[in-house]
Amino acid sequence: MCVYNKAIIMNIVKESLAKLLATENLIVEHRQVDxxxxxxxxxxxxxxxxxxNSNLVVDMLIAHEVGHALYTPNRxxxxxxxxxxxxxxxxDIRIEKLMKRKYGGLAKCFYRGYNELHEEDFFQLEDExxxxxxxxxxxxxxxxxxxxxxxxxxxxxxxxxxxIDQCETFQDVLEVSKDLHDFx
Numbered sequence: 001m002c003v004y005n006k007a008i009i010m011n012i013v014k015e016s017l018a019k020l021l022a023t024e025n026l027i028v029e030h031r032q033v034d035x036x037x038x039x040x041x042x043x044x045x046x047x048x049x050x051x052x053n054s055n056l057v058v059d060m061l062i063a064h065e066v067g068h069a070l071y072t073p074n075r076x077x078x079x080x081x082x083x084x085x086x087x088x089x090x091x092d093i094r095i096e097k098l099m100k101r102k103y104g105g106l107a108k109c110f111y112r113g114y115n116e117l118h119e120e121d122f123f124q125l126e127d128e129x130x131x132x133x134x135x136x137x138x139x140x141x142x143x144x145x146x147x148x149x150x151x152x153x154x155x156x157x158x159x160x161x162x163x164i165d166q167c168e169t170f171q172d173v174l175e176v177s178k179d180l181h182d183f184x
Contacts, residue, residue, distance in 0.1 A: 156183070
């Protein structure tokens with residue numbers, strides 16, 4: 001009988017989860033990187049080799065990156081009109097919403113994963129006044145950690161929060177991201 005390393009078995013399970021959610025045979029790599037990422041061209045999902053008390057964060061990262069695999073087009077014609085950072089914040093919010101809609105059980109996965117990251121102060125908020133951060137950063141944190149922290153928005157800013165929440169297509173993402181960039 002062969003004895004396998006627990007980490008190797010877990011990696012195989014997580015790779016299988018990613019492929020099943022994505023409904024394609026994408027490539028899953030585990031590397032020493034700062035964050036998870038998905039390359040829409042090469043179809044490579046890279047997971048960081050982080051150590052957490054549970055699998056909640058890894059499951060959340062997989063769900064998020066698979067959202068890019070399913071919903072983010074390999075399209076870059078917008079970069080001359082709006083910075084990638086604005087599109088990335090808005091697209092991340094959209095794909096997580098679509099993943100929760102497609103796989104109903106993922107809502108708890110995202111909630112618990114972001115809660116664990118918040119408890120670990122992953123976003124380094126402990127000594128920060130969130131309400132002094134840039135609008136895109138506050139919007140990003142609102143959709144990830146809004147259940148765990150209070151974030152204030154002006155009337156004009158709430159308009160962008162609502163528009164981002166309503167994004168269904170990548171074109172919607174591009175339009176609101178450009179408007180958000182112009183506003184900022």
